[in-house]
Amino acid sequence: MENNQIITIQNMAKDYPVGRGYFRALDDVNLKFKQGEFTGLVGPSGSGKTTLLNIIGSLDVPSEGKTTVLGQSIGELSHKKAAKLRNEHLGFIFQTYNLLPVYSVYENVEFPLLLLGMNADDRKKAVLDALEWVGLLDKLKSRPAQLSGGECQRVAVARAMVKKPQIVLADEPTANLDAENSHNILQTMEKMNSELKTTFIFATHDDKVKKYLHRKISLEDGRVVKDELIERTN
Amino acid sequence: MIKFLLKGVFRDHHRSFFPAITVSIGVALTVLMNCYLTGVFGDMIDINAKFQTGHVKVMTWGYADNINQLPNDYAMVGVDNILNNLHNRYPTMTFIQRIKFGGLLDVPDENGETKIQGPTMGMAVDLLSENSTELDRLNITKSVIRGELPKKPGEILISDDFAKKMEIEPGQEVTLLSSTMYGSMAIRNFVVSGTIRFGVTAMDRSAIMMDITDTQSALNMENATGEILGYFSDNVYDNLRAETMAQEFNTEFSDPNDEFSLTMSELKEQSGLSEYLDYANHFLGILIFVFIFAMSLVLWNSGLLGALRRYGEIGVRLAIGEHKGHIYRSMIVESIGIGIIGSILGTIIGLGFSYWLTKGIDISAFTQSSSMMMPSVYRAVITRNAYYIGFIPGLFATVIGTMLAGIGIYRRQTASLFKELET
Numbered sequence: 259m260e261n262n263q264i265i266t267i268q269n270m271a272k273d274y275p276v277g278r279g280y281f282r283a284l285d286d287v288n289l290k291f292k293q294g295e296f297t298g299l300v301g302p303s304g305s306g307k308t309t310l311l312n313i314i315g316s317l318d319v320p321s322e323g324k325t326t327v328l329g330q331s332i333g334e335l336s337h338k339k340a341a342k343l344r345n346e347h348l349g350f351i352f353q354t355y356n357l358l359p360v361y362s363v364y365e366n367v368e369f370p371l372l373l374l375g376m377n378a379d380d381r382k383k384a385v386l387d388a389l390e391w392v393g394l395l396d397k398l399k400s401r402p403a404q405l406s407g408g409e410c411q412r413v414a415v416a417r418a419m420v421k422k423p424q425i426v427l428a429d430e431p432t433a434n435l436d437a438e439n440s441h442n443i444l445q446t447m448e449k450m451n452s453e454l455k456t457t458f459i460f461a462t463h464d465d466k467v468k469k470y471l472h473r474k475i476s477l478e479d480g481r482v483v484k485d486e487l488i489e490r491t492n
Numbered sequence: 493m494i495k496f497l498l499k500g501v502f503r504d505h506h507r508s509f510f511p512a513i514t515v516s517i518g519v520a521l522t523v524l525m526n527c528y529l530t531g532v533f534g535d536m537i538d539i540n541a542k543f544q545t546g547h548v549k550v551m552t553w554g555y556a557d558n559i560n561q562l563p564n565d566y567a568m569v570g571v572d573n574i575l576n577n578l579h580n581r582y583p584t585m586t587f588i589q590r591i592k593f594g595g596l597l598d599v600p601d602e603n604g605e606t607k608i609q610g611p612t613m614g615m616a617v618d619l620l621s622e623n624s625t626e627l628d629r630l631n632i633t634k635s636v637i638r639g640e641l642p643k644k645p646g647e648i649l650i651s652d653d654f655a656k657k658m659e660i661e662p663g664q665e666v667t668l669l670s671s672t673m674y675g676s677m678a679i680r681n682f683v684v685s686g687t688i689r690f691g692v693t694a695m696d697r698s699a700i701m702m703d704i705t706d707t708q709s710a711l712n713m714e715n716a717t718g719e720i721l722g723y724f725s726d727n728v729y730d731n732l733r734a735e736t737m738a739q740e741f742n743t744e745f746s747d748p749n750d751e752f753s754l755t756m757s758e759l760k761e762q763s764g765l766s767e768y769l770d771y772a773n774h775f776l777g778i779l780i781f782v783f784i785f786a787m788s789l790v791l792w793n794s795g796l797l798g799a800l801r802r803y804g805e806i807g808v809r810l811a812i813g814e815h816k817g818h819i820y821r822s823m824i825v826e827s828i829g830i831g832i833i834g835s836i837l838g839t840i841i842g843l844g845f846s847y848w849l850t851k852g853i854d855i856s857a858f859t860q861s862s863s864m865m866m867p868s869v870y871r872a873v874i875t876r877n878a879y880y881i882g883f884i885p886g887l888f889a890t891v892i893g894t895m896l897a898g899i900g901i902y903r904r905q906t907a908s909l910f911k912e913l914e915t
């Protein structure tokens with residue numbers, strides 16, 4: 259069992275400096291994630307969901323405890339190693355899409371592959387595959403500003419998926435979307451999860467998301483208050 | 493990857509077009525400022541050369557020692573000879589004679605009795621000979637206010653202000669009382685042919701201008717003169733050349749123990765001009781430095797802002813897996829590119845405007861009138877450093893601004909860079 263655990267978090271705490279003191283945003287977090295999970299971090303605003311995702315994503319470092327992602331200890335990584343971890347194995351999806359406005363849909367999705375140093379032919383194939391998956395092959399040349407919110411988030415999903423990462427971290431991915439687009443996005447992710455065994459971890463307080471989850475971790479004031487597996491109805 | 497980043501630069505006008513324009517405006521202003529100030533100081537030197545010092549001046553030792561007293565008793569004699577020698581020695585240069593003298597101007601009434609009398613300062617230049625270069629050099633023709641230029645011996649010009657004070661009209665006869673070069677009294681009547689404006693307060697108060705030959709005959713200075721001024725053929729003062737020339741000349745002809753031996757003195761050395769020139773150069777340097785500093789702040793700031801504006805983009809790039817060093821370097825390379833393009837463009841624009849200003853800005857609107865001897869037009873001069881001075885603010889300040897802003901990328905937690913893009 260141990261060896262398919264790709265994320266382990268032990269006694270982890272995160273303090274933010276506030277004024278002269280510290281604010282404890284996460285406290286005594288102990289969690290394990292297995293390959294292929296489809297898990298949600300739920301909880302009210304300010305409960306620490308984003309902070310936890312950022313630490314798992316090596317964008318931030320824990321203040322206490324040990325967090326290991328794919329065998330690498332977050333907090334002990336150099337900038338360069340952390341970047342390499344993100345580049346090779348992690349995908350991010352944000353509430354506000356965060357596409358690069360001056361680049362086309364195609365180029366936005368291509369960017370992670372350029373960083374990976376993939377050759378042009380493989381790149382093209384991977385980008386087109388990813389865009390086909392999210393159903394945007396007809397918008398290759400559009401700029402983000404010309405797309406709807408739903409389309410933007412699909413581009414963001416394609417960008418996160420194009421390098422087939424082991425883990426995708428999504429922070430409130432549906433918060434800016436209407437119901438139809440939300441379900442559309444979640445179904446795409448679900449399909450990837452089952453076909454590619456990609457691990458998904460969401461931060462969300464959207465009820466629409468909840469029915470897709472296999473596991474729900476509840477946070478409150480920086481502590482894990484509930485961690486439950488969900489019987490899926492559909 | 494590089495191609496990808498370049499695409500971004502060119503598509504985002506906030507990263508390419510606008511910064512390049514800001515930089516080039518700053519650079520253009522710096523270049524223009526430099527050229528114009530250099531020009532103005534150059535013009536000031538030029539004025540001195542024309543009125544006072546020449547590019548070099550030949551006098552006797554005695555004259556040079558007492559120059560403030562207009563000591564014509566130490567005048568050079570045998571001017572024809574001296575001029576000939578000078579022409580042979582320095583064939584490309586122009587040498588002219590000048591005499592300065594003090595005296596009294598006496599305005600008689602109808603009965604020939606003194607009506608008004610006043611001290612005057614006389615400046616004798618070549619007004620009457622056919623190929624005189626002085627009319628142009630001192631802008632005399634255009635400076636005539638009333639009446640006309642002297643046409644024949646016995647006619648003089650008088651400062652317009654002085655004429656009013658003395659109640660003299662063109663055509664009127666006046667008496668000049670002065671001393672000959674041998675120290676005896678010299679009295680001669682002249683007709684005032686016209687009035688003139690020098691543009692220098694001291695001269696406008698009491699000066700008269702006479703033909704050199706006329707003066708020589710009035711002051712008993714036949715074939716003698718107080719000063720011989722020499723000018724380089726291109727009319728541009730070259731200190732090194734003038735210095736060398738004077739040194740050589742003095743080694744050969746000058747003898748401090750002989751008051752009548754000749755001495756040559758370059759513009760910079762004469763009557764405190766040396767300090768003035770050093771001061772001017774200093775001042776010019778400081779002014780240009782301050783300006784470059786100010787422009788640097790502006791451009792640095794825009795480099796800073798440009799980088800800050802992009803923290804969001806940087807956050808995404810970090811999340812996707814680009815590492816900080818790579819982003820930092822790409823920003824620096826970008827700003828170097830912008831800096832170079834902006835500096836080149838700005839230098840071209842700045843030189844263009846400067847070139848246009850080499851024809852000069854007429855400041856006569858700010859001065860009394862355009863008809864005076866002092867030049868009312870100040871010109872820009874394009875010197876060699878105009879070609880690279882703009883790169884200091886244009887390239888260095890821009891890049892340093894970006895570098896400093898980019899340090900923020902390192903200082904900040906990755907996640908907080910990131911948060912800035914979420915809000």
Ligand SMILES: Nc1ncnc2c1ncn2[C@@H]1O[C@H](COP(=O)(O)OP(=O)(O)O)[C@@H](O)[C@H]1O
Binds near residue numbers: 304306308908
């Ligand atoms: N950079 C920061 N500095 C100080 N406090 C922070 C910072 N980031 C988050 N916090 C605080 O930590 C707590 C958890 O924040 P966050 O993880 O963003 O919550 P959530 O995503 O669940 O809404 C909040 O109270 C928030 O104000």
Ligand SMILES: [Mg+2]
Binds near residue numbers: 308429461
């Ligand atoms: Mg959040």
